[in-house]
Amino acid sequence: MIGTRDSRRPGLGTRDSGPGSRHSRGFSLLELVAALALFALASAALYGTLAASLHGGQRAAEVSTATLWGESLLDTLGMAAPLRPGVSEGRFDARYRWRLTVAPWRPPDAAASPLPPPVALYRVQLDVSWGAAGSPQQIRFSTLRALTAPAVGGAVPASGP
Numbered sequence: 079m080i081g082t083r084d085s086r087r088p089g090l091g092t093r094d095s096g097p098g099s100r101h102s103r104g105f106s107l108l109e110l111v112a113a114l115a116l117f118a119l120a121s122a123a124l125y126g127t128l129a130a131s132l133h134g135g136q137r138a139a140e141v142s143t144a145t146l147w148g149e150s151l152l153d154t155l156g157m158a159a160p161l162r163p164g165v166s167e168g169r170f171d172a173r174y175r176w177r178l179t180v181a182p183w184r185p186p187d188a189a190a191s192p193l194p195p196p197v198a199l200y201r202v203q204l205d206v207s208w209g210a211a212g213s214p215q216q217i218r219f220s221t222l223r224a225l226t227a228p229a230v231g232g233a234v235p236a237s238g239p
Contacts, residue, residue: 137215144206144217147174152204152219161200161223170206179203183222197224 105113147170155161155178163182169175183201200223209215 140208140215141217144174144208144215148176148204148206148217148219151176151178152202152221155202156223156225161202161225163200174206174208177205177207180223199224 151170161180163180165177165179167175167177179202181201183199184195185199202219202221202223204219205216206219207214207216
């Protein structure tokens, strides 16, 4: 009989279970296209976020490397040779380069004092740069270094007995 259920196989043999009925299962082509479009938009947004995150991570690594190079140079400054006013430049490696500027420094209120300061202060500015000419990157370090001022008359005090 058509329209009655077969007790052995539930859901089969009924008139309303055919491909054109209200109860057919599956997705229409329009639903699949809409789902794919939604997936493509979500993927594009996630890809943009991932790319920005990777770029930020690379930039952080570059700044960390430049900071380590700069701190290393500042730590050894004045050890091998005395600190002298002037400008010097060099390269750490093929990518990172530096420029060091050393200049005497006096506090603003020291100009009124007739006595020479007991300590000579130098302003040290170090610029570490890297990157291509089209998009150069730079980090700047600035500090003061103190050196004992020479004795009056330029004589170095004798040490020992």
